[in-house]
Each structure stands twice: as C-alpha cells, then as structure tokens.
Amino acid sequence: MNEKIKTALVIGATSDIGRAIARKLADAGYALQLAARDPARLEREMRDIRVRTGVAVTGRRCDALDEDGGVSLLDMLDSLPDVAVCVVGLLGNQAESQRDSVAAERVMRTNYVGPALLMGALAERFERRGSGILVGVSSVAGERGRAENYIYGSAKAGFTAFLSGLRNRLAASGVHVVTVKPGFVRTRMTDGMALPPRLTATPEAVAVAVLTAVHRRRDVVYVRRVWRLIMLFIRAVPERVFKRLKL
Amino acid sequence: MKLSGWGRYPALDCRLESLRKWEDASGMLRRGDTLIARGNGRSYGDAALNPDLTLSMLAMNRMQAFNAETGLLTCEAGVLLVDILETFVPRGWFPPVVPGTRFVTVGGMIAADVHGKNHHRDGTFGAHVEALTLATADGEIRECSRAQRADLFRATLGGMGLTGVILSASFRLWPIETAFVMEETLATGDLDETMSLFEASRDWPYSVAWIDCLARGAKLGRALVMRGKFMDRDALPARFAPVPLRPAPAGKLAVPIDTPSVLLNRFSVGLFNELYYRRGRTRAGPRPVHFDPFFFPLDRIEAWNRLYGRKGFVQYQCVLPRDESATGIAALLERIAAARQGSFLAVLKLFGPAGDGLMSFPMEGYTLALDFPLRKGTLALLDTLDEVTHRHGGRVYLAKDARCAPERVREGYPQYGAFETARAAAAGAPPRFASELSRRLAL
Numbered sequence: 001m002n003e004k005i006k007t008a009l010v011i012g013a014t015s016d017i018g019r020a021i022a023r024k025l026a027d028a029g030y031a032l033q034l035a036a037r038d039p040a041r042l043e044r045e046m047r048d049i050r051v052r053t054g055v056a057v058t059g060r061r062c063d064a065l066d067e068d069g070g071v072s073l074l075d076m077l078d079s080l081p082d083v084a085v086c087v088v089g090l091l092g093n094q095a096e097s098q099r100d101s102v103a104a105e106r107v108m109r110t111n112y113v114g115p116a117l118l119m120g121a122l123a124e125r126f127e128r129r130g131s132g133i134l135v136g137v138s139s140v141a142g143e144r145g146r147a148e149n150y151i152y153g154s155a156k157a158g159f160t161a162f163l164s165g166l167r168n169r170l171a172a173s174g175v176h177v178v179t180v181k182p183g184f185v186r187t188r189m190t191d192g193m194a195l196p197p198r199l200t201a202t203p204e205a206v207a208v209a210v211l212t213a214v215h216r217r218r219d220v221v222y223v224r225r226v227w228r229l230i231m232l233f234i235r236a237v238p239e240r241v242f243k244r245l246k247l
Numbered sequence: 248m249k250l251s252g253w254g255r256y257p258a259l260d261c262r263l264e265s266l267r268k269w270e271d272a273s274g275m276l277r278r279g280d281t282l283i284a285r286g287n288g289r290s291y292g293d294a295a296l297n298p299d300l301t302l303s304m305l306a307m308n309r310m311q312a313f314n315a316e317t318g319l320l321t322c323e324a325g326v327l328l329v330d331i332l333e334t335f336v337p338r339g340w341f342p343p344v345v346p347g348t349r350f351v352t353v354g355g356m357i358a359a360d361v362h363g364k365n366h367h368r369d370g371t372f373g374a375h376v377e378a379l380t381l382a383t384a385d386g387e388i389r390e391c392s393r394a395q396r397a398d399l400f401r402a403t404l405g406g407m408g409l410t411g412v413i414l415s416a417s418f419r420l421w422p423i424e425t426a427f428v429m430e431e432t433l434a435t436g437d438l439d440e441t442m443s444l445f446e447a448s449r450d451w452p453y454s455v456a457w458i459d460c461l462a463r464g465a466k467l468g469r470a471l472v473m474r475g476k477f478m479d480r481d482a483l484p485a486r487f488a489p490v491p492l493r494p495a496p497a498g499k500l501a502v503p504i505d506t507p508s509v510l511l512n513r514f515s516v517g518l519f520n521e522l523y524y525r526r527g528r529t530r531a532g533p534r535p536v537h538f539d540p541f542f543f544p545l546d547r548i549e550a551w552n553r554l555y556g557r558k559g560f561v562q563y564q565c566v567l568p569r570d571e572s573a574t575g576i577a578a579l580l581e582r583i584a585a586a587r588q589g590s591f592l593a594v595l596k597l598f599g600p601a602g603d604g605l606m607s608f609p610m611e612g613y614t615l616a617l618d619f620p621l622r623k624g625t626l627a628l629l630d631t632l633d634e635v636t637h638r639h640g641g642r643v644y645l646a647k648d649a650r651c652a653p654e655r656v657r658e659g660y661p662q663y664g665a666f667e668t669a670r671a672a673a674a675g676a677p678p679r680f681a682s683e684l685s686r687r688l689a690l
Contacts, residue, residue, distance in 0.1 A: 040270075041268065044269075044309050045309070047309065047310070047311050047312065048309035048310050048311070051310035051311065051312060051313045051320075051322075051334075052310055052334050188267065191265070
C-alpha cells in the first residue's frame with residue numbers, strides 16, 4: 001500500500017471512448033482527473049466511476065474550441081498526472097464541412113488544434129518533470145485523405161504527425177507518447193452507420209488497448225490489428241488509381 | 248429495424264432510438280409519437296416493441312450513488328444486473344431479488360416487477376425499490392415512491408413501461424458474506440409431494456422446482472426441488488475460501504445441452520427429462536455452488552432462445568391462487584402432457600403474498616412457467632391453458648406473454664381499474680406510452 005497512487009487525466013471523458021478509458025484506468029487503480037466540455041455530463045460520469053470503483057475522481061471543464069485550445073485546464077489541475085489521454089474529437093458532417101467553412105473549422109480545431117496544443121502543453125510539463133505518458137487518440141482516417149471524410153481525416157493526420165514528432169523529440173527524456181488509431185468504433189459518433197463487424201471495435205476494446213499501450217510503452221496502436229494491414233494497403237495504392245476509388 | 252423480445256415472436260419493424268442523456272428525455276416525449284422504453288430485450292413477447300418509437304435505455308447506464316452503510320444503490324434505469332453484480336458482489340452486496348437472467352436492466356426489472364427464487368419470503372424486486380424517477384407524457388421528470396405520488400409508483404411497479412419512462416431507481420442491496428449458495432436438490436415422485444416440499448421449504452430463502460412436464464398418471468408433477476441459501480464465510484469449503492466473493496464462477500462450465508437448434512420433439516424432450524430427473528435424484532444432499540449457476544443457469548448458454556429455431560417460441564407463465572393450485576396445476580400439467588408439447592424448461596414455484604404493484608404478476612400461490620416452440624397447434628393449446636388458469640382464478644405474466652386475449656388479462660388483474668386511472672394521469676389520453684402488448688391487450 002506504500003506505492004504512490006498514480007493519477008491519470010482523461011480529456012474528453014464524456015465521449016463513449018473517453019468514458020470507457022476512464023473506467024478501465026479506475027479499475028487499474030488510477031486516481032482520475034476528468035475533463036470535458038459539458039459540466040453536467042461530466043458530473044454524471046464522475047459519480048458513476050466513484051460508485052463503481054471507489055477511486056478518487058476530480059473533474060474540470062475543458063473545451064478544445066476555446067481560444068487557447070483548452071490548455072488553461074492544466075493550470076487548474078491539483079497535480080500533474082502520470083498519464084494523460086486525449087480523446088477529444090468530432091467527426092462532423094463531411095458535406096456540411098465542404099460547404100460551410102465555420103463547420104469545417106470546428107472539425108479542424110476539435111481534432112487538431114485543441115488536442116495538439118493540449119498534448120504539447122502537457123509534454124512541456126512532463127519533460128520538465130522527466131516522466132509521464134501521453135496518449136493521443138487519433139484515427140486511421142488520418143492516414144490518407146478520402147472523399148468521404150477528408151476534412152476530419154486531414155485534422156487527424158495533423159494530430160498523428162504532431163504526436164509522432166513529439167514522440168521523436170521526447171524519446172530520450174523519459175516521457176513516452178502513444179498514438180492510438182481505433183478504426184471503426186461503435187459509439188455515438190457512428191450511431192446509425194452500417195459498420196463491418198469484423199473491423200469494428202467497442203469502446204471497451206479501445207480502452208483495453210490504451211491500458212496495454214501505457215503499460216508496455218507502445219508507440220502506435222491499432223485497436224484491431226487488421227487495420228494495420230488495411231492501411232498499409234490503402235497507403236500503397238498509387239494516387240492516380242486511388243483518386244478514382246470509392247472507399 | 249426488426250425487433251422482437253427474447254422469444255423471437257413476434258418480430259416487428261420498429262423505429263429504435265437511444266436515450267443518452269437526461270436532458271433529452273423531455274424533448275423525446277414532446278414529439279407526439281407513442282413510445283415504449285426498452286431495456287435489454289429480455290421480456291419474452293411484445294412488451295418492449297412499438298413500431299412508432301421504441302426507446303432503448305441501454306445508454307442510460309450510470310450508477311449515481313451508493314451508501315455503504317445502508318446498501319442503498321441509486322442508478323439509471325439502463326444499468327444491467329450483471330453490472331451491479333460485478334461491481335458489488337466483490338464488496339459483499341447482493342440484490343434483494345434477481346430474476347433468472349443477469350442480462351436485464353434495472354428499468355426492466357421494475358417495469359415487469361420481476362420475482363426470483365425468494366419470492367415466498369422477500370416479494371418482488373419492486374418491493375425493495377424505495378424510489379424511482381419517471382419521465383411522464385408532459386415531459387416532466389417525476390420522483391415517485393411509497394410516500395410521494397404513491398399511486399403512480401404502484402402503477403409503475405409491474406406497469407410494463409406504460410406509465411412513463413423509468414429513468415432511475417433507488418433500491419437496497421443486501422449484505423452477503425460469500426458468493427456461494429448451499430444448494431440442496433430433492434426429487435419428488437408426484438405433484439402432491441412437490442407441493443408439500445415447497446411448503447416444508449418455506450424457511451429456505453430460495454426455492455424453485457424443475458418439473459417434468461411430460462410425466463403423466465402417477466408421476467404427474469414429479470420434480471426436482473432445488474432450495475438454497477447464501478453461505479457464511481466460516482462454512483465455506485477450503486477450495487472457495489481464497490476468493491469468497493468472486494463475482495463470476497471460476498472457469499467456464501460445459502454447456503449442459505449440446506444439441507443445437509434441432510430435434511426438439513417429444514422424444515428428445517422426454518429423454519432429456521428422464522435423464523435430468525434421474526441425475527437430480529442421485530445428486531441428493533446439500534452442496535456449495537456459486538450463485539451464478541444457481542440463479543442464472545441459462546445465462547451460460549448464450550442465445551439459448553435460438554434452440555427453438557427461427558420461428559421462435561412462447562413462454563407460458565401463470566400463477567394460481569394457493570387453494571386452487573393443487574387441482575389447477577394438475578389440470579394444466581395434464582393438458583400439457585397430453586398435448587406432448589412442453590419443452591424441457593418447465594419451472595414451478597411457490598409465491599408469497601402479492602406486493603403493491605397494481606399490475607404485478609405474483610400472488611400467493613403456485614406459478615408454472617414453460618417454453619413452447621411455436622408450431623401448429625401451440626397457440627390453440629395455450630388458449631386451453633388460459634381457460635384452466637382463468638377457471639382457477641389465476642393470471643398470466645405479461646412479461647412473458649405474446650398471445651393472451653384481452654379479457655383474460657382484465658379478469659386476471661383485478662386492480663386494472665386503479666392502474667388505468669394512475670396511468671391516465673401520467674401518460675395522457677390517448678396514452679403516450681404504449682407497446683404492442685398494450686395495443687394487443689387493449690390496455
């Protein structure tokens with residue numbers, strides 16, 4: 001019992017994936033700091049996790065669309081966490097994002113600007129301390145732009161590149177960076193979509209993958225391994241062929 | 248999308264939406280469609296189907312508060328029983344009443360006012376519900392309890408979701424020292440003996456009988472009566488002692504029936520019954536078992552409802568008043584055995600006094616439950632069973648029903664008038680909360 005209780009920060013904790021990750025972290029004994037946009041919904045998750053697990057849970061409002069990308073959150077935390085997971089994301093509607101630059105900007109900022117600024121600010125603090133694990137939940141959609149979702153995908157591509165750069169920079173510092181690419185996940189974001197069952201993960205499976213990646217200090221994680229293969233293929237298709245494909 | 252209950256009959260095209268947030272409840276109710284809330288789809292018939300709008304409550308699954316002094320748990324209606332068990336058994340708490348499957352929601356348990364093997368002592372699940380919140384037709388969220396809006400509370404226990412959408416509930420868990428039950432199985436030779444054994448087992452917290460529904464003549468009503476009680480820690484055998492509060496049994500147990508889908512006929516069922524009965528007879532004497540196989544034997548066979556093939560099945564469950572039970576249950580069993588239609592899942596149980604749910608199923612007496620694969624003649628047989636049930640002053644369980652006639656239900660539930668009044672106040676007129684069941688039964 002002398003071992004110090006580790007703390008994990010989950011940003012975007014009221015999303016289906018964020019909630020699953022928070023619950024798995026609590027099951028693993030982490031004290032939790034949760035952050036999300038809507039305080040009422042955050043309170044609901046905090047109570048749920050407290051009743052189920054009995055771990056200490058604090059909550060803060062954080063909106064990746066704020067001017068500072070939500071970074072002011074970090075000044076309000078009681079302590080610097082050992083692990084920080086960013087699950088912030090917004091799929092948006094591709095057609096709307098094509099027409100409406102405000103909608104497009106919301107997708108870009110939610111998936112890239114906010115998460116990258118948050119991870120960057122956390123990285124500074126973790127580096128100063130000389131330890132910490134950063135987990136960014138990105139997407140396979142960031143590996144190649146497709147007509148169906150390239151506005152979302154391009155923002156995720158930016159986030160993936162940011163995480164990769166951060167990992168590279170911090171490799172010798174004791175700070176570790178994990179990139180998670182879930183593939184299809186059965187969540188509110190994908191409610192009503194016909195998803196191929198063999199390619200689709202549950203939020204709980206994503207959470208298990210995150211915990212494993214944290215404990216084994218993995219770099220890039222595909223929740224369902226088949227996605228690594230699929231994306232290998234998708235990246236390999238020559239552009240003049242790819243541009244005519246309907247994927 | 249095509250939806251059905253656990254019996255897979257009937258299957259209807261329903262618009263299915265999920266309630267995800269408390270804030271959304273009011274808006275959904277104001278839209279004007281009729282709707283029915285649906286938990287995990289474990290009622291057997293058409294209780295959780297509404298083509299206009301079937302509202303899935305599975306995303307409303309947060310626990311809200313737990314008092315470790317009193318055991319009072321408050322949670323949202325979509326929380327599954329299995330979740331409660333996994334969370335609280337390791338801490339030494341157990342729900343006061345559990346039905347035959349772990350895969351039900353709290354809202355579903357209240358709407359059907361489910362019973363368990365301890366009904367004769369502890370009543371229904373609803374008896375242990377201290378308060379609930381209900382979204383009513385005007386979009387308001389109302390707190391109900393025995394002290395506050397008592398009529399609406401009583402109409403909602405066993406009200407099949409027809410008074411509103413249950414959003415959350417508070418109920419007390421009970422302390423347990425171990426997750427193990429001392430189980431005793433006793434074979435009986437006929438119905439008289441079976442019933443006497445139930446009477447003699449009144450002090451056992453849990454009792455239930457598997458009954459051989461194909462046995463006739465002198466063997467009519469022969470059964471394996473199983474009774475049990477939770478074990479204290481110091482009584483636990485050494486092999487279980489290291490983890491006395493295991494939430495699930497160790498390892499996977501073999502599926503007791505390895506025949507898939509086919510060959511469910513009077514010969515196979517007859518053979519099964521004979522073998523099962525004989526096996527039970529040799530298993531006399533108390534033995535410690537984990538609570539999971541004791542309470543939820545069928546949960547270990549995933550999707551056992553598929554055993555009955557694509558057409559599905561209906562479960563018939565009725566209860567007869569105590570003083571009518573000996574003759575009434577015998578008459579039911581005779582008809583079932585003569586028709587040679589029963590399946591191997593036949594259960595008899597002695598209920599204690601009725602609780603305060605206006606439309607709750609249990610009343611003091613014996614309840615009989617059987618599955619019938621849907622075939623030619625099945626529905627006609629069930630109509631004759633209804634006749635017998637009716638003649639003996641009994642009623643059928645709405646959570647199992649898919650085919651009963653409206654007048655039989657009205658006659659069987661004498662407090663229907665009071666229920667209708669309370670429902671009208673909450674559900675509006677015509678009632679906003681409606682299901683295929685309520686439409687079929689003109690409730």
